[in-house]
Amino acid sequence: MNAPVRLDVQAFLNRHRFSTFQWGVFALCFLVVLLDGFDTAAIGYIAPSLVKEWGVSKPQLAPVLSAALFGLAGGALSAGPLADRLGRKLVLVGSVLVFGIACLGSSFAGDLTQLSIARFLTGLGLGAAMPNAVTLMSEYCPEQRRATLTNAMFCGFPLGAACGGFLAAWMIPIWGWRSVLVLGGIAPLVLVALMVFLLPESVRHMVARGVVAERIRTVLRKISDEAGNASAFILSEKAPATDGKAGIALVLSPAYRIGSAMLWLTYFMGLVIFYALINWMPILFKDAGIAPKDATLISALFPLGGVGAILTGWLMDRFNPNRVIAACFALTAVAVWAIGQAVGMGSVGLLVVVVFGAGALMNTAQSSMGSLAAAFYPTAGRATGVAWMLGIGRFGGIAGSFLVAEAQAAQLSLPATFTVLAVPGAIAMVALLIKQMRHPDAGRGIPAGVAGH
Secondary structure, eight states: OOOOOEEEHHHHHHHSOOOHHHHHHHHHHHHHHHHHHHHHHHHHHHHHHHHHHHOOOTGGGHHHHHHHHHHHHHHHHHHHHHHHHHOHHHHHHHHHHHHHHHHHHHTTOOSHHHHHHHHHHHHHHHHHHHHHHHHHHHTTSOGGGHHHHHHHHHTHHHHHHHHHHHHHHHHHHHHOTHHHHHHHHHHHHHHHHHHHHHOOOOHHHHHHTTOOHHHHHHHHTTTOGGGGGOSEEEEEEESOOOTTOOHHHHHTSTTTHHHHHHHHHHHHHHHHHHHHHHHHHHHHHHHTTOOHHHHHHHHHHHHHGGGGHHHHHHHHTTSOHHHHHHHHHHHHHHHHHHHHHHHHHTOHHHHHHHHHHHHHHHHHHHHTHHHHHHHHSOHHHHHHHHHHHHHHHHHHHHHHHHHHHHHHHTTOOHHHHHHHHHHHHHHHHHHHHHHHHHOOSOOOEEEEEEEOO
């Protein structure tokens, strides 16, 4: 009787070219993140129209601007443990369905209270979608290209946010601000139909959960026929042993506790900057005397700069990833400060360059955090680890929205406001350097699961 042929899933992914099947997974996850970025940023682009149509003050906008962020936090914190238990695909499809329906519903809001509730529900779906897209994508990547591919997928978020700005500038004058939310609701519902039929479950998750070998073999044969010879599948993890812990118990275990805290702090500080700027820049620039349409278009350049994350991912695959991202956050602090100086000088041309540059640096750093977290945690806690970083970080987005509102209430000048917003970039840099000192290298491969029969 022949001995069973055991196939190490990650070694299998490492030695085969990135297949058409894997590119299909990439495309679907990219579209999820793209629509996540569009729906997350949409409220900032319609904010000037809300002020005009509903006659509300800028400080009154803070709750509606941050409502989705509370939902994002709740969605992420709950979805990670669910995905580690129930699977990445089920939670991801459900989350896209939720934020599509809720965003469509928000287009019918009649006042700030109704819109805030709808945005909170939208945020629940958005918060659950992002970490599971990152996790699922990373678990189909070869190790030597994981950061590059995951970062490329994550670029969908700033691209979606930027497209929201360009589309809002075109759509609002023609159809009104509600049209932006209608589009943000219909597109995810179309994507759900595609995901149900085309998106596979994470093969690493199936092995870790002991799914029968035939299901795993069926998926892996779409990458290479070599998988057809295997009768059992194993995982090797380049991570410290955790005595069988999973989910949040693994994320908070002694082996991961400090690294987890530093990831949370870094992502928190990055989102203080991102949401403060994406939600408030159109209004701040308009107050500085820039035409409303130009203010919206210039603001849309900020998230567009996130496409630089592909280069950062390439660097992360070749050099120390903590130090690469830390350098990006340090430069972000300088660039955000420079936005305030450019506004103070009154040069629109210089402002365009500085906003795009700041966006390239900040979004590149922030977009790289998903792949950094995915590589840090083993399969048993990866979805929870990524999701909790994103979920706790969302409170930074809430803080950023209220921070600018308080700066406006205190009548800080625009240069002073942007100087305050530069500080979180420096804090993020320090947090990543602490993580690097505590976790200088990944552990050696550890057998983490077997699926057979």
